[in-house]
């Protein structure tokens with residue numbers, strides 16, 4: 001690329017940012033609300049100004065800003081500095097974990113906007129004040145916390161997200177309960193910045209010196225047990241509690257009705273059977289059946305989970321239970337499938353937990369009993385590649401095409417969508433699974449005896465419905 005076209009690429013990126021700022025300002029002006037300040041010491045997601053960030057115009061402008069700002073600095077910064085900074089980004093994770101475990105956010109909430117000296121932040125946990133100041137300064141440098149004057153720190157709108165909402169004295173006194181009753185975000189931050197971080201640290205070792213069946217997590221924690229079993233051990237009780245709270249916290253992040261903006265559940269025949277394979281408490285099937293009560297549901301999962309599913313349905317949709325329109329089956333999905341008249345086999349957040357061989361085996365069990373009219377509906381995130389050249393599947397499969405970012409942005413919006421790619425690595429590191437591209441789903445469907453025929457992207461959600469028919 002010539003230097004003049006590079007300059008024009010810079011201008012284009014700057015223009016994308018300017019246009020996005022204009023539309024955010026216009027939306028806030030129309031609503032008569034101020035854009036929340038980064039320096040605000042609290043975060044309240046139900047505040048109308050904060051909620052306006054979910055507005056589709058603001059949301060898409062923010063995505064363009066994230067992608068363009070990062071690409072702009074990557075273009076103009078020293079490549080050496082960029083590479084070295086990227087190789088040390090792990091310090092942000094480790095420092096964030098310290099701040100959460102030492103209840104810094106709660107101490108700063110109690111201190112108010114004037115902030116608190118590092119000596120006083122370190123006192124309740126008897127930690128090294130000078131080191132803690134350096135940890136918080138690293139975070140403040142990345143816009144998490146604010147250094148109001150030398151060694152004095154206050155919360156900002158990002159650090160405030162980690163507020164566990166309890167007095168710091170209670171958190172220090174009852175350490176084992178500190179995450180109970182919180183939003184789940186803090187639990188998730190600690191799970192990512194400790195369990196996944198430690199596992200990710202040995203990703204390279206497991207590739208350079210592979211051992212049969214060993215995941216990064218196994219090597220990091222020196223165990224040959226699978227994650228879910230290892231977490232059940234008595235010494236991991238708090239880890240398990242933190243994991244459960246973190247996962248429960250994410251359950252409500254998808255809009256409830258997104259499930260209706262993908263696959264057309266109402267087109268299924270009366271008394272058609274929807275099998276929620278690995279359905280957990282069967283909540284997705286419950287939402288579908290509440291709107292389509294003509295549908296029969298079978299919730300399948302491992303034994304302990306099925307009992308919870310039954311309770312959940314009795315509490316939330318007792319009519320369907322009473323009318324015998326829902327059944328709960330304890331079933332390992334690697335074993336033969338007992339339901340032989342399914343209209344739909346639905347698998348939500350199942351495929352991404354398993355490698356291709358095991359994911360295909362799950363699908364084969366369903367294919368063995370499928371009727372010619374049975375449909376497979378896999379509900380997952382579909383990863384986009386970072387290339388401007390899209391895979392043929394994206395254009396050939398009905399419904400699969402998605403908008404790509406305006407040039408010269410990376411077509412997948414780059415770091416604006418970082419969460420997808422972090423999640424992909426997290427699932428590999430801990431479980432050996434992974435998020436798949438559409439091509440990945442085409443392949444694993446084929447290995448399981450299914451043909452991927454269409455995709456429905458859910459509106460307002462990161463999930464897609466990936467639909468297959470018997471091959």
Ligand SMILES: C[S@@+](CC[C@H](N)C(=O)[O-])C[C@H]1O[C@@H](n2cnc3c(N)ncnc32)[C@H](O)[C@@H]1O
Nearest residue numbers: 278279280301302305331332333334348349350
């Ligand atoms: C990530 S959760 C998804 C639950 C549910 N589909 C949802 O979307 O909320 C994965 C589920 O797979 C279930 N599971 C794991 N291994 C299984 C197996 N071998 N057979 C059946 N279910 C299994 C777990 O118990 C858990 O409920």
